[in-house]
Amino acid sequence: MRGETSLASDKVARQKFASQLRDSGVQSGTVAIELFDFANMLDDNAAVERALTDPSRPAHDKIVLTDKLIGDTVDPLTKEILEDLVSRKWSRVDHIANAVEDLAVDATLYYADVKGVTSTVAIELAKIHSAFINIAPVRAKLSDIRMSANSRVAFLRELLRNQRLNPLTVRLAEHATRDLRNRRFLSTLQWLIDEISHHMGESVVTVTSAIPLRKEQFAKIIAAYSAKLGRQVHINSVVDPNVLGGMRIQYGAEVHDSTVVAQLQRLKQMVSVPA
Template identity: 55%
Template structure:
């Protein structure tokens, strides 16, 4: 959990710079890759994180650290993002790496927007999630921190070779296993799905069920939510056996969870509160 200062810093920075990042168009691909690389550097160097987030250190000193680190090889937008982040106050040193990664994913989404592939990437991430649910051994190896990042990326490419995944899907999926960031692989893919769902707003309805939706169910849901939104929507199905039954529906930031596991959790809380 991020502290209040970090949540404010992250939100204000992204609100301020999102329009500029969006306007970089296809350059967002380069920016996203640079930000992912910086995330990895920060994760491996707590001393650097502390140097860039120390509230007692002048911003000019932090700027000098960044310029020495990048040596002018970065995209100007990458440097603008980093300069903005180091000028803000953070609850914990490592929270700045989370913010950099968030910007990296945003950049990849804006690149997908610029190339007209946002919906395709969102669908592919959901299909990847569903496929990995049936591959527990592969899934475990993709977040095995005892294996090298190169070995994990190689495994991913071997398993999904020939699937003709979009370059953004591939880059996001490889980032998730290359830099584990203390997360299970499937959790990261679900996080990415949620970010794309929010990014697309009411155009994307993510429906999580224990077993695949039938064609009739998908068409009925599409009809219902198209009427609600007043414009065509896409049903983004996610299969997750752990929900046991029912449906979890997400539209942007709005979530309606009527899954069996959610109902059981609610019952448990009710019983516990009444005990």
């Protein structure tokens, strides 16, 4: 959990650069990649993190160090964002990497807006989440810190090999397993989905069913969750014959599972409990 100082620094920085990222057009895509790379570098270099967050060190010194680390080839907006972040105060050393990641995600979403694929990326990430949520070995492998980041990414690419996914979806999904930062793959994926929902001003509710939903079912779910959340929701419908019947409705960490498979599993657990 982040301290108040880090939360304030992160929030102010994101608000400060929101309009610049929004107005930067396709440039935001380059900024996103460079910020993700810098966040990864910080995660691998605790000494650098300490140097860039040392409260006793003048901001000018930290800016000079940052400029040396990024060189002369990065986008000017990337340079401005990183110089701003290292000038701020942080509750803990590793919180600066979280802030860099947050702005990398923001830049990615503004780039998705330019490409007109923001909703597509949200839906595809939700489908990946839904596909893996009941496959424990896959979830474990994608969150296994004993594996190298490259091995986890290679494993994910093999899982997604035959899927026609937007490149931004793949980039964010790969980030979720490459840079775990004491997180699980699916929790990071859900955080990304929530970030996109917030960015779009709506929420994504994933509904998994054995057969396609009828129009009236869509309408009822949209009405119910829009009223519950106080804003418009978008339904990501996933058809999975393996659930046999019923529906699994997921919003964030909240899951309401009334599928036949889930009911059979609960019944099996009840029967297997010794008297």
